[in-house]
Amino acid sequence: MDFKGNCFYSSYLFDPEFAESSQYGIHEVAECNRCDHLASAVAPLLTSMSGTSMSTVASFQADSAEVVKAIVKALGDEPGALLPILHAVQNEFAYVPTEALPLIADGLNLSRAEVHGVFSFYHYFRSSPPGRHSIQICRAESCQAMGSRVLEAHAKQSLKIDFNQTTADGELTLLPVYCLGNCACSPSVRIGNDIYGNVDPEKFDALVSGLSTRRIEVK
Numbered sequence: 001m002d003f004k005g006n007c008f009y010s011s012y013l014f015d016p017e018f019a020e021s022s023q024y025g026i027h028e029v030a031e032c033n034r035c036d037h038l039a040s041a042v043a044p045l046l047t048s049m050s051g052t053s054m055s056t057v058a059s060f061q062a063d064s065a066e067v068v069k070a071i072v073k074a075l076g077d078e079p080g081a082l083l084p085i086l087h088a089v090q091n092e093f094a095y096v097p098t099e100a101l102p103l104i105a106d107g108l109n110l111s112r113a114e115v116h117g118v119f120s121f122y123h124y125f126r127s128s129p130p131g132r133h134s135i136q137i138c139r140a141e142s143c144q145a146m147g148s149r150v151l152e153a154h155a156k157q158s159l160k161i162d163f164n165q166t167t168a169d170g171e172l173t174l175l176p177v178y179c180l181g182n183c184a185c186s187p188s189v190r191i192g193n194d195i196y197g198n199v200d201p202e203k204f205d206a207l208v209s210g211l212s213t214r215r216i217e218v219k
Helices: 008-014 016-024 033-048 062-075 082-093 100-108 112-121 141-145 148-159 201-212
Strands: 133-138 172-177 189-191 194-196
Touching (some): 062 082, 082 100, 082 112, 100 112, 133 148, 148 172, 189 201
16 A cells, blocks of 8 residues: 555545635645655555555554554644644545544644544544445536436435445445536536536436446356
C-alpha cells in the first residue's frame, strides 16, 4: 500500500461543507508538498502493513493506531488541523474508527468531546466501513431540476437504506454528492470512479444489478 493516486485533500471536493477547500484541486500526491510530508511520515507504517486492506480492517490493531498517530504528527501543525486529520484518517481506513478519536484528541491536546463533536457534526465522516461499492447521487441544482430528488427516493426505497448507510449485505453504500461536473447530462450518478448521466430509476436499477452480479467459479 502506498500514497499513489489523487491527493487526500481532493476528498474535500465531495464534501459540501468544505467547498471552499476546492482550491487544492484533484492532483497527484507527488505534486503536493503537504501530501509529500504526510506520505513520508506514514508510508513506512503502511509498508509494514502490506497485504492488509485498510477498507476491510475489522478491528483497530496496534499498527493501525500507529498510522493514526503518524497522521496526527504529520498534520498537527496545520491551521485547523482537526479536519484535515479526520479526512486523512478516513482516506486511509475508508472510515474513521471510533478508536482513532481519542488518539487524535491526545495528539492535538483537545478533549475527546471536542473531537467527537466535529466528527459527528459532518455527515461526510463515516464511523463504519463502507460497502464494496459506493454510489453517489448528485444533489446540485442542475440535477435537482432534472429529477434527482425522484431518483434519490427510488434509490433509498430500492436499496432499503438512507444516505450514508450501507446495505445489509455490505455491498452498496449510498452517498450524496454536490456536483459531479456532468451538469449537461443531469441527473448524474457516480459509482466508484465512473460517472453516469441521464440516470432515471430504470437506469439506476440496471446499474445496481450490474454491481450485484458476481462471477461464480465452477470446479
